[in-house]
Amino acid sequence: MSPATGTRYYTIGELASDFDVTTRTIRFYEEAGLLSPARQGQQRIYQESDRVKLKLILRGKRLGFSLAESRELIEQYDPISGNRSQLNALLRKIEERRETLRQQMLDIQLMQTELDAVAKRCHDALATLPDTQQEKRKLTGK
Amino acid sequence: MSPATGTRYYTIGELASDFDVTTRTIRFYEEAGLLSPARQGQQRIYQESDRVKLKLILRGKRLGFSLAESRELIEQYDPISGNRSQLNALLRKIEERRETLRQQMLDIQLMQTELDAVAKRCHDALATLPDTQQEKRKLTGK
DNA sequence: GGCCATGTTGACGTTAACGTAAAGGTTACC
DNA sequence: GGTAACCTTTACGTTAACGTCAACATGGCC
Numbered sequence: 001m002s003p004a005t006g007t008r009y010y011t012i013g014e015l016a017s018d019f020d021v022t023t024r025t026i027r028f029y030e031e032a033g034l035l036s037p038a039r040q041g042q043q044r045i046y047q048e049s050d051r052v053k054l055k056l057i058l059r060g061k062r063l064g065f066s067l068a069e070s071r072e073l074i075e076q077y078d079p080i081s082g083n084r085s086q087l088n089a090l091l092r093k094i095e096e097r098r099e100t101l102r103q104q105m106l107d108i109q110l111m112q113t114e115l116d117a118v119a120k121r122c123h124d125a126l127a128t129l130p131d132t133q134q135e136k137r138k139l140t141g142k
Numbered sequence: 143m144s145p146a147t148g149t150r151y152y153t154i155g156e157l158a159s160d161f162d163v164t165t166r167t168i169r170f171y172e173e174a175g176l177l178s179p180a181r182q183g184q185q186r187i188y189q190e191s192d193r194v195k196l197k198l199i200l201r202g203k204r205l206g207f208s209l210a211e212s213r214e215l216i217e218q219y220d221p222i223s224g225n226r227s228q229l230n231a232l233l234r235k236i237e238e239r240r241e242t243l244r245q246q247m248l249d250i251q252l253m254q255t256e257l258d259a260v261a262k263r264c265h266d267a268l269a270t271l272p273d274t275q276q277e278k279r280k281l282t283g284k
Numbered sequence: 285g286g287c288c289a290t291g292t293t294g295a296c297g298t299t300a301a302c303g304t305a306a307a308g309g310t311t312a313c314c
Numbered sequence: 315g316g317t318a319a320c321c322t323t324t325a326c327g328t329t330a331a332c333g334t335c336a337a338c339a340t341g342g343c344c
Contacts, residue, residue, distance in 0.1 A: 013290065023291085028332060042292055042339075056256070059249045064206025067331075076260055087268050094261050101250050101257075107201045108243050108250075114198070115236050115243075118218055122236070126229050155320070165321085170302060184309075184322055209301075 010046040012037075019054055029057060034071050053077075063104060073097075152188040154179075161196055171199060176213050195219075205246060215239070 016023045029035050030044075035053055037044040053074050060070040076090055158165045171177050172186075177195055179186040195216050202212040218232055 011291080022333080024334085025332065027292095032331090044291085059252060062206065062246060062249050063253065064204065073256075077256075084268065084271055087264050087271075091261060091264055094257050094264070098254065098257060101253055104204060104246070105250055107204050108247055110201060111205065111243055112240065114215075114219070115240060119233060119236050122229050122233055125224070126226065129226055129229075153321080164303080166304085167302065169322095174301090186321085 007047065010051070012044050012046070015046050015051070015054065018051075019058060021058070026054070029054070029067070032067050032071065034067060034074060063101075149189065152193070154186050154188065157188050157193070157196065160193075161200060163200070168196070171196070171209070174209050174213065176209060176216060205243075 010018075012023045012026055016026055026035065030037065034057055035046075035050055037046045037050055039045065056074060056077070057067070057070045060073065065073075072093065076093070152160075154165045154168055158168055168177065172179065176199055177188075177192055179188045179192055181187065198216060198219070199209070199212045202215065207215075214235065218235070224232065
């Protein structure tokens with residue numbers, strides 16, 4: 001294979017601006033054991049695998065996962081190097097997480113229903129509002 | 143209408159056990175302006191509307207909403223008593239929240255895909271594992 | 285060689301969302 | 315009338331997830 005295997009490296013600053021987080025955040029994730037970038041001398045250098053992990057972390061955040069939970073997910077992601085019982089434990093955890101996701105899916109649908117209801121009442125209220133001259137002017141573009 | 147309009151009252155303890163939270167949590171939500179139960183003397187008394195709000199809060203929590211965000215939702219829920227621009231602002235916020243939900247929906251689907259992949263690799267690893275005598279016994283039911 | 289951008293390691297500060305403990309007030313029961 | 319099971323307020327403690335600031339190193343460039 002040629003070296004064109006897409007093996008690019010990133011500085012912490014690039015990563016930060018790419019994912020719209022601060023460098024402090026990225027270092028904090030490392031402290032918390034979620035990332036472990038290579039080094040050249042003092043400096044951290046990040047690879048694609050680190051980007052994948054960061055993406056997982058941030059996606060988890062948007063779903064309300066704690067960093068500890070995301071770390072589990074990441075640890076599971078990398079090395080399929082366990083014995084039978086470890087692998088089975090992992091499968092059980094995966095099922096748990098699936099269950100959480102199912103619940104969240106449900107919650108989202110219920111939330112959407114709520115929002116629809118509020119929006120409807122909102123529109124109704126707007127419709128019954130006596131529109132003032134000022135409002136009329138705004139609507140017709142002055 | 144008869145008094146059978148389902149107007150039941152609840153103590154803080156009932157609410158807590160019904161929703162599986164502590165009384166501290168419920169009082170905290172009140173401090174934070176999310177609930178404002180009636181009182182008889184010193185004691186708080188909760189009604190159906192309070193249950194609805196609490197349900198919204200907890201659902202929000204499962205989706206990673208902050209209490210401040212849930213409070214907004216609740217404030218919106220109750221009084222359609224605004225003027226035109228308030229109502230329009232409300233509608234914009236609803237759209238924002240819908241966008242968040244859409245993103246979360248996407249995140250969930252991506253997460254599920256990840257989980258599928260990990261599970262698959264997990265199963266593969268299990269299949270290629272040399273199963274020991276002990277493992278065989280377990281599988282065949284001793 | 286000075287400066288600027290970017291990196292590094294501490295270390296302390298902050299916010300949200302409660303937990304926990306203290307001290308006391310009701311009502312119900314035996 | 316005591317004690318048990320609730321409720322109340324007040325207040326300090328805790329954890330997660332960073333923010334912020336200081337003090338210093340490093341590489342490029344003019």
